[in-house]
Amino acid sequence: MTDRVYDYDGPPRVCHEGHVYYESDVMQERYDLPDVGQREQTVADVEDRLDVVVSGGSMGGLFAATALRQAGHDVTVYEETERGKMRERGAGIIAHPEMLTYLEEQGIADWDQIATHTNRTHHLDQTGKPVDVEGHATYTTSWDTVYRNLRDDLPEGTYRMGKETTGVEQHADGVTVSFADGEQVEADLLVVAEGYRSPMREQFVPERTPEYSGYVAYRGTLPESAVLPEYPSTFSDVYNLYHAPRSQFLTYPVPGPNGEMEKGERRINWVWYYPFEEGEALDDLLYDNRGTQRSHSLPPGLMREAVREQQIAIAGEILPPQMEWLVRQTAEPFVQCIYDLAIPQLVFDDVCVLGDAAFFIRPHMAAGTAHAAADALELAESIYNADDLDTALAEWERDQVEMGYRLVEEARRRGDRYTGQF
Ligand SMILES: Cc1cc2nc3c(=O)[nH]c(=O)nc-3n(C[C@H](O)[C@H](O)[C@H](O)COP(=O)(O)OP(=O)(O)OC[C@H]3O[C@@H](n4cnc5c(N)ncnc54)[C@H](O)[C@@H]3O)c2cc1C
Known part of the structure; x- marks a missing residue:
């Protein structure tokens, strides 16, 4: 996709390049795994059936459980978060069509049960008018909608909450995984899907830690019903993008808090990539309204009012009016720091x-x-197709390391450009 110079009030900059799914193959269209109709039969038949423990029950852990079950293995997911507390992450996700197709083929959820979409992308100027319009669809969903559907598909008892993995011991025929409550579980394979702050990854690759990028995602959601009367068509069918000097703002609709897909019942999700210097400025942002200094993120409801007001004032100076309005109307914005991390061995x-x-x-x-x-x-797929586990893991590692580095590099390049750190 060619770069275009973006017309905004400042030095010429390059506009958004579209998301990776327009131009690359993060997900293969089809995986060589048993068809869904064969699944239960396969589980009973597989000779080399593995006992798999998955540590971490978010996107990576749930997809691992789904796919490994599909290939006939016994999988249990252990998630440290207590039951009922996973909801606070319910913000937007731009969804890859291949992922939606996979979920549909597995009978987990139809496209229209899990994703909504915009019909076009607007690149705005500071007055809020589109200076460039792209006419393609972008599929969007939310973390909680994908989470709920994947989790509901797992058999009873195979997703255990409030279970913090604390250690692993390797022996000749597998692993012993330990949990904070003292339980120990034997398995053939441990899949670590603990997110970027993974304690287990730190144990194996202590020299690689996430590096702060210099900016955060300051974000929020508003019920579409609150937005429609003010801005009837500005946010519902459009993926909006605005580049200010050193920051980028975007909006798109996502399903409602309980997966609602009807117009008016969804949420408008917004994300504002904004620089905060490491040290005083970042610490001040992340110092919460209960008096705790947080380090990587600030969940909804914990931002100090002074911080929210300061950000609303900045929004008034640099954002288009409709985006400033979103920031102002959002009672509980939240923050996620943006990092780079890549490890050479998986x-x-x-x-x-x-x-x-x-x-x-x-x-x-x-x-x-x-x-x-x-x-x-x-x-x-690698385990399904290879003769033994060691071969499968070696092949898998080679391919996924290559893809991971490629994605991290390209995302870093784009992020630095959007936030003025050329
Ligand atoms: C601002 C922002 C915007 C984003 N937008 C998009 C987007 O539009 N599209 C998109 O595809 N992605 C997006 N992402 C990225 C996406 O959210 C993550 O890549 C994805 O959630 C990664 O899933 P994961 O399972 O690997 O890790 P995580 O979602 O971080 O989950 C890790 C899980 O492991 C658990 N855990 C950690 N340690 C332990 C332990 N010791 N024992 C047991 N459990 C443990 C955690 O509680 C957590 O539930 C965005 C991310 C950010 C920050």
């Missing part, structure tokens, strides 16, 4: 690391979920 005997635990891909390619899903599906 397999450590009978332990493998995938998703964000291995690669933090800055969100500008909207590839994080598809990448975690691709890692998981490729893993199941």
Whole structure:
């Protein structure tokens, strides 16, 4: 896709390049795994059936469980978060069509149950008028909608919450995984899907830690019903993008809090990539309204009012009016710091690391979920096709390391450009 110079009030800059799914193959269209009709039969038939423990029950862990079950293995997911507390992450995800197709083919959810879409992309100027319009669809969903559907598909008892993995011991025929409550579980394979702060990854690759990019995602959602009366068509069918000096703002609709897809019942999701210098400025942003200094993110409801007001004032100076309005109307914005992370090794005997635990891909390619899903599906496929587990893991590692580095590099390049750090 060619770069275009974007017309905004400042030095010429390059506009958004579209998300990776327009131009690359993060997810393969078809994976060589048993068809869904064969699934239960396969589970009973597989000779080399593995007992698999998955540590981390978000996107990577759930896709790993789904795909490995599909290939006939016994999988249990252990998630440290207590039951009922996963909802606070419910913000938007731009969804790759291949991921939606996979979920539909598995009978987990139809496209229109899991994703909504915009019909066009508007690149705005500071007055809020589109200076460039692209006429393609972008499919969007939310973390909680994908989470709910994947989780509901797992058999009773195979998704265990409030279970923090604390260690792993390797032995000749597998691993012993330990949990904070003292339980120990034997398995043939441990899949580490613990996200970018993974303690297990730190244990195996202590020299690689996430590096702060210099900016955060300051974000929020508003019920579409609150937005429509003010801006009847501005946000519902359009993926909006605005580049100010050193920051980027975008909006798109996502399903409602309980997966609602009807217009008026959805949420408008917005993300503002904005620089905060490491040290005083970042610490001040992340110092929460309960008096705790947080380090990587600030969940909804914990932002100090002074911080919110300061950001509204900046929005008034640099954002188009409709975007400033979104920032002002959002009572509980939240913050996620943006990092870079890539590790050169994913397999450590009978332990493998995938998703964000291995690669933090800055969100500008909207590839994080598809990448975690691709890692998981490729893993199941490699094990399904190889003669033994060691061969499968070695092949999987080679391919996924190559893809991970490629995505991290491209996302970093885009992010630095959008936030003026050329
Ligand atoms: C601002 C922003 C915007 C984004 N936008 C998009 C987008 O548009 N499209 C997209 O595809 N992706 C997007 N992403 C990325 C996407 O959210 C992640 O890539 C994806 O969630 C990664 O999934 P994961 O399962 O690897 O890790 P995570 O989602 O981080 O999950 C890790 C899980 O492991 C659990 N865990 C951690 N340690 C332990 C332990 N010791 N024991 C048990 N459990 C543990 C955690 O509680 C958590 O549930 C975005 C990310 C950000 C920050």
